[in-house]
Amino acid sequence: MVRIRQVAIGLGIVIGLVGVITHLSSNEERAVKRQFHRLSKWVSKDAEETTLAMARKTQNLGWLFAENCRFEAEAIPLSGCYAPEEISRYAAKARLQFSRLSLRFYDLDIRLLEGGRGRVVATARARGLMRTGEVLDETHEVEFLLEKRDKKWFFTHCEVIEVLEK
Amino acid sequence: MGVTRVIRRFFFPALTLRFIMRLAIVTLTAYLFFGQICIPFRVKGYSMEPTYRDGDLSFCWRLRYALSPPERHDVVAVRLAGHRVFLLKRVVGLQGEHVEFCHGELIVDGIKIEEPYVSGPYDWNLGARAVKKGCVYVVGDNRNMPMENHYFGQTSVQRIVGGPLW
Numbered sequence: 001m002v003r004i005r006q007v008a009i010g011l012g013i014v015i016g017l018v019g020v021i022t023h024l025s026s027n028e029e030r031a032v033k034r035q036f037h038r039l040s041k042w043v044s045k046d047a048e049e050t051t052l053a054m055a056r057k058t059q060n061l062g063w064l065f066a067e068n069c070r071f072e073a074e075a076i077p078l079s080g081c082y083a084p085e086e087i088s089r090y091a092a093k094a095r096l097q098f099s100r101l102s103l104r105f106y107d108l109d110i111r112l113l114e115g116g117r118g119r120v121v122a123t124a125r126a127r128g129l130m131r132t133g134e135v136l137d138e139t140h141e142v143e144f145l146l147e148k149r150d151k152k153w154f155f156t157h158c159e160v161i162e163v164l165e166k
Numbered sequence: 167m168g169v170t171r172v173i174r175r176f177f178f179p180a181l182t183l184r185f186i187m188r189l190a191i192v193t194l195t196a197y198l199f200f201g202q203i204c205i206p207f208r209v210k211g212y213s214m215e216p217t218y219r220d221g222d223l224s225f226c227w228r229l230r231y232a233l234s235p236p237e238r239h240d241v242v243a244v245r246l247a248g249h250r251v252f253l254l255k256r257v258v259g260l261q262g263e264h265v266e267f268c269h270g271e272l273i274v275d276g277i278k279i280e281e282p283y284v285s286g287p288y289d290w291n292l293g294a295r296a297v298k299k300g301c302v303y304v305v306g307d308n309r310n311m312p313m314e315n316h317y318f319g320q321t322s323v324q325r326i327v328g329g330p331l332w
Contacts, residue, residue, distance in 0.1 A: 107248030
């Protein structure tokens with residue numbers, strides 16, 4: 001019994017140490033993750049969303065992006081550089097086509113680079129129901145570049161990685 | 167009385183050090199085996215019909231190409247995003263070869279390739295394209311769908327994570 005208690009105490013100490021180290025070392029990573037959480041929250045919409053909520057979400061969405069954020073995606077004709085206001089406008093237009101929409105990010109691989117920059121490769125899954133009745137269910141690997149300005153992280157580049165090239 | 171005791175001990179084992187060690191080893195082994203070596207997956211979509219149908223269950227054997235590269239007609243799992251999303255496709259062209267579809271026939275380096283796994287005639291036409299170094303050309307078995315809606319093409323061998331067990 002004594003040995004089990006010792007093992008349990010030992011395990012507790014190890015877990016505690018790992019927790020403290022993780023907490024101290026990944027404040028920036030958590031800040032980056034929070035931006036993805038916000039992006040996901042503000043892109044997603046449910047069927048009962050009001051016009052006011054939609055306006056607030058799309059406006060907030062623009063604030064996540066830096067001036068001249070670059071988008072690259074072969075599948076959709078939207079590649080180019082956009083200002084935050086343009087992103088808000090496009091997002092509002094795109095969201096109107098959906099009665100339900102959800103965007104989730106998985107497997108975030110966050111690399112913090114020098115000079116307040118970060119590179120994140122993530123799995124993005126978009127699911128939704130269009131007003132036309134069409135169902136959207138797309139999964140892609142997406143690469144993001146972020147920059148830290150005034151203690152906040154902004155998206156500067158988003159690229160949908162094409163796995164197969166016809 | 168003895169049987170009841172055995173059953174009770176089976177479902178509510180004493181928390182001995184030996185039991186905890188055994189539990190830890192079994193959990194770790196299962197996690198490594200089913201998380202890294204033999205990953206369970208469910209087929210979603212129709213691009214590999216009739217070989218694999220929507221909803222089929224299988225395992226991705228990640229050691230399949232540990233010692234040898236993929237060969238023509240192999241079904242491979244291509245990493246689409248993150249660690250959990252794969253594309254299931256069949257290799258039809260290897261690096262340096264020229265792949266084309268002509269009136270529903272697969273032509274590689276000018277030679278018609280028999281594809282017994284494809285059901286029924288199809289009418290795909292795609293000009294010849296060279297498979298780049300370090301890449302393979304992959305296509306799904308379901309050629310009855312329009313070519314424009316079928317996601318296929320060349321991909322890096324490095325993206326191939328294994329093959330299905332069955």
